Amino acid sequence: MALNPARRAALTDAAIEVLAREGARGLTFRAVDAQARVPGGTASNYFASREDLLHQTAGRIHHRLTPDPAALADLLGAPRDRALVTALMHDVLRRIDQDRAGYLAMLELRLEATRRPELRAALTDTLRADLDANIAFHLGERLPGDRDAVVLLYLGMTGLILDRLTLPDLVDQDGRLVDALVDRLLPPA
Template sequence: MVQNPARRTALADAAIEVLARDGARGLTFRAVDVQAGVPNGTASNYFANRDHLLHQTARHIHHRLTPDPAVIADLLRAPRDRALVTALMHDLIRRISADRAGYLAMLELRLEATRRPGLRAQLTGTIREQLEANVAYHLDGGLPGDRETVLVLYLAMTGLIVEHLTLPEVLGTDTLPALIDTIVERIVPAT
């Protein structure tokens, strides 16, 4: 396999765009090459097969969706209370909305994982690891609530994100900030 990290990243970014636009069935080496604007055959030089492309794309999506440490550090200057959790959830929605293709691609990968046991195992491990890291971060950071609080908040926010990115007219984008506030208020205990 070719080892040009910048080109590999560009191809992974192109694969995310293809997944978001065309779904998993549309994710081909040729489609990635076209999206990346590289010569035909380039993607196949970087990814051994379609499964490898799917796995590497999933890893790259998680990298793209990782919060900016500077933004998080700035947010964490606030007291460890419900208002901070609310600010963190608003930041989450801001990041997801800014990289809509990344999250839609992740949804496509989740659907594809129902048909590919190897991808399902990888995504399950990655998502579980991230969820556990979020629980630990919440608890270790002294944020209000317990493990169950984080799990219920995760499920509520995931549902809101799916609705917002796939059928935004159902809830309307004007109501999104108030819905986030309500979710946190109903789930996270006051301190």
């Protein structure tokens, strides 16, 4: 297997674009090579199998969707109240708008995981670790609300994200429901 990390990242970024545009069934080595504008056969030199490509692409999506530490530090300069949680939730939507393909690709991987037990196990582990980290972050930063509130925020935001990506004209075009979600889930100061 080829070891050039920059080329591997470019190929997984290309795979993300293919997933977002074509879905999991369209994710082939040939499609990734074409998207990355590399010679045919390049992706097969970097990934042992399509399963390997899916798993490494999931890891790359996870990396791309991680909040920027500097932007997070700026947000955390505010008091630990519902307004800060609201700002953090709006930041999630901002990141979705900036990397729409990354989030669509994650949705495609989640759908593909319903048919691939190994992928389902890997995504479950990754997303469970992310949720646990978000809960620990929320509680560690002494933000309002308990563990259940964080899980409910996750579930509410997941629904809003799904609608924003797939049926953007259905609900919450202006982010108003994010404000309502936080106000209704978290106790007042």
